Amino acid sequence: xxxxxxxxxxxxxxxxxxxxxxxxxxxxxxxxxxxxxxxxxxxxxxxxxxxxxxxxxxxxxxxxxxxxxxxxxxxxxxxxxxxxxxxxxxxxxxxxxxxxxxxxxxxxxxxxxxxxxxxxxxxxxxxxxxxxxxxxxxxxxxxxxxxxxxxxxxxxxxxxxxxxxxxxxxxxxxxxxxxxxxxxxxxxxxxxxxxxxxxxxxxxxxxxxxxxxxxxxxxxxxxxxx
Numbered sequence: 001x002x003x004x005x006x007x008x009x010x011x012x013x014x015x016x017x018x019x020x021x022x023x024x025x026x027x028x029x030x031x032x033x034x035x036x037x038x039x040x041x042x043x044x045x046x047x048x049x050x051x052x053x054x055x056x057x058x059x060x061x062x063x064x065x066x067x068x069x070x071x072x073x074x075x076x077x078x079x080x081x082x083x084x085x086x087x088x089x090x091x092x093x094x095x096x097x098x099x100x101x102x103x104x105x106x107x108x109x110x111x112x113x114x115x116x117x118x119x120x121x122x123x124x125x126x127x128x129x130x131x132x133x134x135x136x137x138x139x140x141x142x143x144x145x146x147x148x149x150x151x152x153x154x155x156x157x158x159x160x161x162x163x164x165x166x167x168x169x170x171x172x173x174x175x176x177x178x179x180x181x182x183x184x185x186x187x188x189x190x191x192x193x194x195x196x197x198x199x200x201x202x203x204x205x206x207x208x209x210x211x212x213x214x215x216x217x218x219x220x221x222x223x224x225x226x
Contacts, residue, residue, distance in 0.1 A: 024206030067149030068105025
């Protein structure tokens with residue numbers, strides 16, 4: 001078996017309008033039963049994800065905050081993978097009236113506030129980078145993205161990215177798809193991601209992930225020449 005793990009994005013990939021349907025949940029269970037590891041790689045903060053999705057136990061590990069945090073569903077423990085947001089940065093954002101959601105590592109807002117966020121970063125001389133995600137803006141330390149978070153998760157499972165399939169739909173999924181042995185875009189993905197993917201599913205959202213899982217179980221993606 002070449003591919004020993006599947007790493008999937010949540011919003012727009014597994015989930016449609018924030019929800020994962022029953023056929024997709026059944027496919028995730030089949031993937032686990034095939035002996036492969038299952039990882040969730042998301043830009044969401046854990047508190048938000050826990051309110052939204054009740055089946056976190058299906059995953060061996062969860063990379064949250066776009067690579068900033070590693071969560072273990074079995075033990076309910078976490079490892080923070082980057083530094084906390086600088087306090088002066090948060091204070092200046094609030095002074096300027098920029099609405100933000102603050103995680104352990106990530107600071108998130110909406111795309112209409114991107115220029116204001118960049119102004120604050122420049123004014124304070126901070127080493128932070130801005131990642132876009134379908135209308136959202138995520139601010140993280142420069143060494144943190146979905147790929148670095150996934151690599152940390154795979155190391156804990158003693159697995160290699162070369163033996164991992166990654167699936168996503170948006171701008172912030174580029175790094176972790178590129179880091180894996182096979183990068184897959186669901187049918188509803190942004191065209192730029194489709195153009196760089198090894199495989200584009202026929203179906204969208206969770207049905208696309210189900211399609212991918214069924215191909216993995218059937219022939220380990222032997223029909224792909226990578």
